Amino acid sequence: MQVAAIGAHPDDIEIGAGASIAVHRNRGDAVRFIILTNGGKVAAQSQRRAEAERAAEILNVDDVHFLDYADTEVPYNQETVDELEAKLTAVDPDRVYIHAEEDTHQDHRRAAKASITASRNVNQVLAFEAPSTRSSFAPQYYNSVPEGVIEGKIEAIRSHESQQEKKYLEAEAMKGLARFRGRQANSTYAEAFQVIRINNMYKSNFYGSR
Template sequence: MKLDILAVGAHPDDIELGCSGTIAKEIANGKKVGILDLTRGELGTRGTPEIRDAEAKAAGEILNVAVRENLAFRDGFFKNDEEHQIEVIKMIRKYQPEIVLCNAIHDRHVDHGKGSKLVSDSCFLSGLRKIETIVEGQNQKAWRPKQVYHYIQWYDMKPDFIVDISGYMDVKMKSILAYRSQFYDPSSKEPSIPISSEIYKESIRYKAYDFGRIAGVQYAEAFTAERHIAVDSVFDLI
């Protein structure tokens, strides 16, 4: 299955928080989008890996993604080394995305920046023919995505571009709240964490509103780019 976009997150829910509005919009426009989670989020204070697996599945169905896979790397302890790069390369070559969306280059959680660099390096290495990967007895062909973009997460960062998600804010929130173990749920008996409060839930919408304010739209998501973005015409920027 070839994808137009592969969205990658260190933990289940990273993608929903960072770029689910963009994903929903591109799927509505006919693009094929998949999600790859690097870990099962097993070190999270709330929930269990099994609960988060089920929540991730539900969130993916809400977004109507074509596929969602989990590499089950060790939460908190995966590395940007050859062993982990090869596993990510296998996924890139399997789905051959034109665009990869991944974690913020620097963020509050140590796995976010680490996952960002791991995926970025793997996208480059995936294009090298002399790196051999074999899946189900078949040699994979080299493949390098055309662009790698990083969604902005906890820390405020200056975006390189902003995507209008005004018509997709509700589906973004619905996908986020599929993670009932992690986010605001007044009936939960789990310990409180920074992202489980009602204030944080409201801040998700506010953040999208603030990015939208910058761009002159209602709601938006923001990204950074690894290299300058070229357009065919200045009118593509309108």
């Protein structure tokens, strides 16, 4: 299975879909990360980029691409769509993980819109949640994940040392959300997604999904 994940900032993919990405890699699925900014508003771009590359390494992902848009200024226009589409077309993914539109951060909303357009020919498109996701986020798809994988996700998030003052990135917060989503999915831990598109011929391909 070919997989791509799109995040507005260096830590977004790990927060929203890090455990699912780890399971994909454990299965031998190819994964590409596409990150729209270098996150320069909070820390030096070089530091945040290095943190993102380290997090990807922890999740066993070595195909990481940065589009270098300015932090907080991700545009939703034809250029963004074209760049994303080119990165997706190069790997022809079966599944793409993206931001949800129901989000209070402008970069996340614009990234979601551009990603939906750029992935219009992909069989599966799933939108992940973030700490800034609004309460209107309504998951319809769950990836159940083992406890060891959750620990790997937390390790990947912790590699973003410049962000550690953010309380929602604490291990217990991450585990608490995974437990809550796991209860909804009849498992111990899970990540939850909104379905943008899903082709039934691929639906059973992910371990523990429902």
